[in-house]
Amino acid sequence: MLNVDGKVVVLTGASSGIGEATAKVLANNGAKVVLAARREERLRDLKSNIDKQGGTAVFKVTDVTSHEEVDELASFANDTFGQIDVLINNAGIMPLSFLHEKKIAEWDQMIDVNMKGVLYGIGAVLPYMRIRKQGHIINVSSVTGHIVNKSWAVYSGTKFAVRAITEALRQEEAKNNIRTTIISPGAVVTELANIITNKEIKKGIEESMKISLPAEAIAHSILYAISQPDNTAVNEIIVRPTNQEI
Template sequence: MIDTQQTQQASSPLLGRRVLVTGASSGIGWATARVLASHGAQVALLARRAERLTELAQEIDSAGGHALALPADVTEFGQVQTAVDRATAEFGGVDVLVNSAGIMLPGLIAEADPADWDRMVSVNLMGSMYAARAVLPGMQERGQGHIINVSSNSGRVHQPSFAAYAATKHALGAFTTILRKEVYPSRLRVTLLEPGATESELSQHADQEVLGDLLAGMGDGNGMRLMTTDDVANAILWSLTAPPHVNVGEILYTPVDQRDW
């Protein structure tokens, strides 16, 4: 009997692609690493929680894939560069970067802890910028590469208590647009992914009452079926499998019940 995953990998345009995923210890990053590995990609897993990365790497390897755990803090450029160097040494390069590390710490502007703002800027914005900076020289030298920045529909719409979070996502959108304009002569592809309401560990960082009010404002009052992290990972998979001459510049990806965008 032919193993269906092996058959899927053999026919996948991702076979052998070398992918670095930030925020891989949970949520969208975790799901993305699993989905891309199942389609034949080699995946380097970057996040702070080493034990979670080891668990995921072992799962991928046991399924016939190839994963590398790279414990690192995306807010420290030196750690990110070291992780990219290790991935390059192990795989021979990085073809794809998926920036999915992120945190969400809501609070009214007049009451918020500025330290929470600093953390969101450091992770959501600077972490993505650092990772892009670290992989770009190798991608440009090879004349191929794809960077996907996972943003949020908060980069388009705005809700009370989410000012700083939305600001980081707007800034990430601007950075992504300028990045695409700078690197297209090297035939690199750049994608901004803006997921809507998704059930993931990200929401556990937020005050649940504030989060409940946010979700209520997004839907029609009759409840809303949230997307799963696998749903979002499949959007990333789709953008990566576009023809080489096609750049998927921006994806707004929401539950069908979400109406606030």
């Protein structure tokens, strides 16, 4: 993976699941990883793990719902390593519910993390990438950013939005050699279901976990997208378990 070695990668949602797995895979392939999440202890442990494996990682506690903190993250990455090659907007939450339940706080939280967090990340790194006229922004959407089911209305809405935002970004920044990738995972073993408050929905999600892919499957898809030659942009990847029907 020669086109990964030495690249500076900023990764949100790095404290668990897809983020944690991606950090390890990229560091093992020579990337310099800037870990971002809210849980400092987990970030510290992940950095220690990467260090022990001979990789390079630093971390900064970051809440992606704060554009000031995301700007500070980008500045920290650039000050530490002198450049930002890749941003992976991975932070996301999934408190599913039916619309009639009117769980407004959960709706707002999903919009703030899943949509605004992506926008804040893009806005934070673009100045650095545009100066160098190169870079790569990877946004994690979902299979539910392609299809909609009951109880997924708001979550799917945020993930459809991620795809729309990324396509507009691709068109706007192609002239600056900034690559874009949308990663849409299907069922994956993560902590996303932990905060679902509707017991019926949570039980259904937990049942679906029986066929779920390990987070490393998505990490390797991200690695593939980054590792392509600079003149090749892998714009969208959908990754499902083979026996997932939707």
